[in-house]
Amino acid sequence: xxxxxxxxxxxxxxxxxxxxxxxxxxxxxxxxxxxxxxxxxxxxxxxxxxxxxxxxxxxxxxxxxxxxxxxxxxxxxxxxxxxxxxxxxxxxxxxxxxxxxxxxxxxxxxxxxxxxxxxxxxxxxxxxxxxxxxxxxxxxxxxxxxxxxxxxxxxxxxxxxxxxxxxxxxxxxxxxxxxxxxxxxxxxxxxxxxxxxxxxxxxxxxxxxxxxxxxxxxxxxxxxxxxxxxxxxxxxxxxxxxxxxxxxxxxxxxxxxxxxxxxxxxxxxxxxxxxxxxxxxxxxxxxxxxxxxxxxxxxxxxxxxxxxxxxxxxxxxxxxxxxxxxxxxxxxxxxxxxxxxxxxxxxxxxxxxxxxxxxxxxxxxx
Amino acid sequence: xxxxxxxxxxxxxxxxxxxxxxxxxxxxxxxxxxxxxxxxxxxxxxxxxxxxxxxxxxxxxxxxxxxxxxxxxxxxxxxxxxxxxxxxxxxxxxxxxxxxxxxxxxxxxxxxxxxxxxxxxxxxxxxxxxxxxxxxxxxxxxxxxxxxxxxxxxxxxxxxxxxxxxxxxxxxxxxxxxxxxxxxxxxxxxxxxxxxxxxxxxxxxxxxxxxxxxxxxxxxxxxxxxxxxxxxxxxxxxxxxxxxxxxxxxxxxxxxxxxxxxxxxxxxxxxxxxxxxxxxxxxxxxxxxxxxxxxxxxxxxxxxxxxxxxxxxxxxxxxxxxxxxxxxxxxxxxx
Numbered sequence: 196x197x198x199x200x201x202x203x204x205x206x207x208x209x210x211x212x213x214x215x216x217x218x219x220x221x222x223x224x225x226x227x228x229x230x231x232x233x234x235x236x237x238x239x240x241x242x243x244x245x246x247x248x249x250x251x252x253x254x255x256x257x258x259x260x261x262x263x264x265x266x267x268x269x270x271x272x273x274x275x276x277x278x279x280x281x282x283x284x285x286x287x288x289x290x291x292x293x294x295x296x297x298x299x300x301x302x303x304x305x306x307x308x309x310x311x312x313x314x315x316x317x318x319x320x321x322x323x324x325x326x327x328x329x330x331x332x333x334x335x336x337x338x339x340x341x342x343x344x345x346x347x348x349x350x351x352x353x354x355x356x357x358x359x360x361x362x363x364x365x366x367x368x369x370x371x372x373x374x375x376x377x378x379x380x381x382x383x384x385x386x387x388x389x390x391x392x393x394x395x396x397x398x399x400x401x402x403x404x405x406x407x408x409x410x411x412x413x414x415x416x417x418x419x420x421x422x423x424x425x426x427x428x429x430x431x432x433x434x435x436x437x438x439x440x441x442x443x444x445x446x447x448x449x450x451x452x453x454x455x456x457x458x459x460x461x462x463x464x465x466x467x468x469x470x471x472x473x474x475x476x477x478x479x480x481x482x483x484x485x486x487x488x489x490x491x492x493x494x495x496x497x498x499x500x501x502x503x504x505x506x507x508x509x510x511x512x513x514x515x516x517x518x519x520x521x522x523x524x525x526x527x528x529x530x531x532x533x534x535x536x537x538x539x540x541x542x543x544x545x546x547x548x549x550x551x552x553x554x555x556x557x558x559x560x561x
Numbered sequence: 562x563x564x565x566x567x568x569x570x571x572x573x574x575x576x577x578x579x580x581x582x583x584x585x586x587x588x589x590x591x592x593x594x595x596x597x598x599x600x601x602x603x604x605x606x607x608x609x610x611x612x613x614x615x616x617x618x619x620x621x622x623x624x625x626x627x628x629x630x631x632x633x634x635x636x637x638x639x640x641x642x643x644x645x646x647x648x649x650x651x652x653x654x655x656x657x658x659x660x661x662x663x664x665x666x667x668x669x670x671x672x673x674x675x676x677x678x679x680x681x682x683x684x685x686x687x688x689x690x691x692x693x694x695x696x697x698x699x700x701x702x703x704x705x706x707x708x709x710x711x712x713x714x715x716x717x718x719x720x721x722x723x724x725x726x727x728x729x730x731x732x733x734x735x736x737x738x739x740x741x742x743x744x745x746x747x748x749x750x751x752x753x754x755x756x757x758x759x760x761x762x763x764x765x766x767x768x769x770x771x772x773x774x775x776x777x778x779x780x781x782x783x784x785x786x787x788x789x790x791x792x793x794x795x796x797x798x799x800x801x802x803x804x805x806x807x808x809x810x811x812x813x814x815x816x817x818x819x820x821x822x823x824x825x826x827x828x829x830x831x832x833x834x835x836x837x838x839x840x841x842x843x844x845x846x847x848x849x850x851x852x853x854x855x856x857x858x859x860x861x862x863x864x865x866x867x868x869x870x871x872x873x874x875x876x877x878x879x880x881x882x883x884x885x886x887x888x889x890x891x892x893x894x895x896x
Contacts (some may be wrong), residue, residue, distance in 0.1 A: 208878045243880025
């Protein structure tokens with residue numbers, strides 16, 4: 196099967212959008228569906244999905260952008276380590292997120308050691324190739340990425356790569372979804388659940404939402420037909436008055452997910468409270484490095500002082516992440532906040548709602 | 562404006578444009594440079610000449626489909642070709658890093674010679690400098706080129722109008738994907754080759770249709786989207802592209818999907834975008850198809866009245882998506 200062509204077939208798109216229109220008409224009222232994951236937001240805007248769904252269905256972005264929910268203090272800490280001469284290895288997006296006194300890309304242009312890597316194993320290779328350097332991998336990401344960082348720490352221990360460390364900032368999606376429901380701040384009628392996080396945690400990880408909060412959940416893929424089918428399944432549940440977890444992305448996601456990956460997470464990390472930009476501290480929503488691997492935890496091995504962090508004035512990333520406002524409702528959106536001059540991480544990350552709306556949204560009618 | 566130069570200033574997108582507008586143009590204020598075309602065009606004793614320069618800092622030096630030598634000749638020839646100029650001479654300035662092997666240097670020089678000979682140009686002037694280890698990445702090359710613009714060529718931004726069709730001579734994004742795959746040793750089973758090639762002979766092939774070709778540009782850094790955004794800026798028209806019609810190699814698309822990069826913003830080194838009178842577009846296309854460098858040529862879009870100043874894509878599923886100017890780098894050191 197060729198996913199790129201077959202999941203973008205315009206005839207099938209026509210059929211599904213017709214069905215969605217019919218059911219949405221039947222429901223009648225305004226329906227708000229949250230796509231939790233930043234990659235979903237990107238796919239929705241990139242393919243113009245909003246053009247294809249009826250006006251009473253509103254798609255709202257959630258906090259599923261790992262760079263966006265990383266607090267400013269984390270960036271400040273990474274910059275502090277860069278100042279002290281550590282070699283910072285990071286995935287590309289983190290480079291331009293503004294810290295309290297500058298971003299990693301600015302540190303790099305001032306001559307500090309900052310390198311972009313494509314995978315955790317690349318960072319490990321870097322540490323191996325340059326044993327004289329103290330290499331810190333910025334461990335950002337949800338349950339999809341965390342196992343690869345866990346693997347790199349595990350391999351570092353096995354092979355005695357003592358100059359490799361991680362600044363751990365991993366976060367967990369289901370606790371954030373729970374926090375959104377608990378806060379009651381934003382009305383959500385259904386969740387398009389993240390596709391790739393679910394390959395690790397399994398579709399059953401969302402059952403508590405359907406059970407305890409009576410909210411329909413559909414695990415959805417990233418092609419246009421996946422997203423439209425996800426919307427279709429959600430509004431069908433809403434129409435029938437149901438609330439259950441369905442798996443649209445069954446070609447990749449299973450009920451139980453990936454036990455081996457979860458085993459690795461359990462071995463290397465422990466669950467802890469975590470600070471989310473815009474959402475405060477959420478209980479049991481992040482990973483920190485387990486004691487057995489504390490040698491690879493840079494915060495334990497080389498603690499560093501950071502200045503009290505501050506965000507840029509006027510930045511409303513937090514409200515965007517909680518689905519309270521759309522990027523265009525922020526006074527800074529486009530001018531002066533844009534990808535060349537970002538005020539917050541939502542404008543920096545390619546999975547950030549503000550960046551996505553800037554690139555794929557448009558002024559006026561097209 | 563930022564206080565220090567970042568890598569993004571070299572990516573051909575918004576920041577590069579800012580540098581040019583805020584620093585270079587005010588200082589080098591002259592009518593030859595001002596149009597910011599790929600080559601400067603001027604007349605001496607009744608002969609129209611074109612002159613251009615380009616520097617090559619690509620990493621790695623050797624990649625599937627080419628090397629820095631081939632690239633440094635092709636790139637400059639193509640900057641002349643898109644002005645309609647037949648290239649005759651190039652110069653070649655080398656900045657070599659201490660420690661580069663003589664064998665590698667010879668390979669690169671031979672590649673320069675081979676590409677120049679194929680394209681019918683001579684290396685008429687050169688220079689060599691060596692810098693300490695760590696001060697250059699193996700080798701940096703600058704080439705300048707001179708060409709003659711024959712009568713019958715009439716290319717300018719101003720000739721572009723609503724209704725014109727846009728043609729590209731083949732698949733898009735291959736060069737960047739080839740270089741990135743090699744640079745990062747991504748280890749894909751199927752590799753993509755750079756499309757790096759001198760293109761004047763393609764332009765020459767279109768001689769019967771020169772009067773219908775209004776404008777040409779080679780989509781290097783910044784890709785197709787970069788060129789189109791430059792073309793529509795401040796003008797009374799926009800551009801609509803048809804995703805279904807843009808030729809791609811399957812491998813390029815798959816690698817871009819995997820890495821999350823957009824092929825419409827990727828550098829090409831063997832492609833020209835032709836803005837053609839609508840009525841003659843099919844003839845131009847047929848002529849391109851008869852040449853080895855134009856076999857996959859396609860009409861990929863048109864110049865539209867609304868929305869003025871914007872570029873957008875009609876997606877495969879029938880929706881519309883804006884293609885803005887590139888802001889930050891997808892891939893540095895690509896050419």
